[in-house]
Amino acid sequence: MSSVWTGEGPKRRRSSDKFRVTVVIAGLLLLEFYLRPSLMEGRGMPDFLMLALLLIAIRQRPGTAAMTGFVVGFVVDVLTPARFGAGILASVLVGWGASYGRSVFFADNLVVTAAVFFAGTWVRNLLILLLSGTPSGHLLSEALVWAPLQGVTTAAVGVVIVILFRDWLAIRIDR
């Protein structure tokens, strides 16, 4: 069994962990707002902002995850205001759900973590589409093609990040 930080340890280590998590999240923000538009464009690309939310959510309490979801959703709504508030509500629900599910239901497993990334992205997209009044024909193709595709790419990137930075992110992964 390969496991890392279990939540116990000296306070000094915890503060350094916070710094490392901040570095990883800052890296994801840089990927979202600079490297992604600089290198690639198109639908189905990984959502690094959503990944940052889910990474925070699965290692924090549900209340903190909901607040993080609020901030992430607010940024999404400000940048693409199809319907102001839709992104906020979707991100709050997904953030809270991921954190609550992780603490109560989900096992500490790489596949399960990948599934959380996929489901989180897919559900968030679906909620935004529903709340912003997408026509039914368009909604079907978005929900069954583009949202799952973005979920898969986000989950793939998320797994790579978890494997690379699991010590920094303090995510325990049982094999």
Added chain:
Amino acid sequence: MRDLGGRETARSDLVLFVGCVILALLALALPRPWAASLTATIRETALRPVVAMQSRAVSERTSRQGLKALEHNRDSLALLVQDFATVSHENANLRELLALRPRLSRPYLSAEILHQSAATDDRVALLGVGSADGVQQFDPIVTAEGLIGYVWSVGARSSSAYTWAHPEFRAAAVTGDGRVTGLVSPSSSTDASRAVLQLRGVALRDSLVIGTAVYTSGLGGVFPRGIPIGRISAIERDQFGYERVYRVTPFAHPALSTHVLVLISPRDSLFIALPKPDSVIRADSLRVVDSLRQRVDTQPRPDSLP
């Protein structure tokens, strides 16, 4: 499994969650103009570095990857310009013969769409230009292929635009021969695999052939006449049978477009420029001359005096 830290912590988590949900619902209930001005303000203040960084990233990508395409476009345009000079001269001569006013030019701004990874990115586009560049609300957005949408909310350095995929998008349309008019809106059809438009409001006596190109008609004062919208691709069924409805495949797709043109004023083809100040003065002076002549005419001539 992680311990939530007891009942007290669970309760505070629930309070935070419920608070966030209530705030989100309040945001959803916010009137659209208020939400637009709020998002524009936040884009210009707190998120300004983010927008600037993304705008720079898109510019850098274009300078790296778009050079070859730009060279092709420039070569094609060079050929077109050679032919255009002769045609333009002939057109000017004919207009002069027919006493027609010169055709209005369409001033524009080039802008970049800053794509986001949100699911609604193809409906609302973030542009890297704003009111400081001369953009106003309802300015049309086009590409070389055709219509993309119009500016909805304007900030100083950025603006958001509704594309044709937005449920509230509407544009008055006409066929190339000017015979059939209608209203273009996003299609609500369930059998369309991707976002398309529909042409509504076509009279039952009119029928269109598949493949007919549709353009903006200039009615409504937002889009100037003659911007290509798309091509008729199928006939849809109107559930009431009062009109003909056609599916239109758009020429330009917002999700695939990066560089767009924002058409700034005059935005209406029916717009007629006011007379120049010197012409107004000349008209007034002519009137004065006329009144003087009338006065002279009414006065008795010296030779008629007794």
